[in-house]
Amino acid sequence: xxxxxxxxxxxxWASPQMYNLVKGEDVMRRQNVAxxxxxxxxxxxxxxxxxxxxxxxxxxxxxxxxxTQGDTFEEALSNIEDALFECLSAARDLNLPIPGKLExxxxxxxxx
Numbered sequence: 869x870x871x872x873x874x875x876x877x878x879x880x881w882a883s884p885q886m887y888n889l890v891k892g893e894d895v896m897r898r899q900n901v902a903x904x905x906x907x908x909x910x911x912x913x914x915x916x917x918x919x920x921x922x923x924x925x926x927x928x929x930x931x932x933x934x935x936t937q938g939d940t941f942e943e944a945l946s947n948i949e950d951a952l953f954e955c956l957s958a959a960r961d962l963n964l965p966i967p968g969k970l971e972x973x974x975x976x977x978x979x980x
Contacts, residue, residue, distance in 0.1 A: 914948050930967045
């Protein structure tokens with residue numbers, strides 16, 4: 869595998885979206901993948917992606933720097949709720965902007 873092919877492969881796995889490398893061309897096209905789905909809970913949208921190793925990677929579209937994973941759907945959902953609360957708490961402490969649609973997350977009580 870030459871360095872160009874290795875770079876394409878790394879980009880494929882590092883990308884936040886699933887992409888399909890088109891054989892023989894230097895382009896990428898977005899692939900509609902059935903293993904991705906969104907869940908909205910308490911007004912917050914979460915994007916889940918089943919990974920081939922098992923489990924899920926989950927992100928928050930309104931706060932793209934927040935991501936986590938879990939071995940099961942329930943674990944991934946719990947992890948992302950905790951991660952989002954912590955990310956937003958840190959942003960508030962650092963006087964960073966918080967999307968208005970996520971401000972209510974900071975008013976929720978911490979899980980025990």
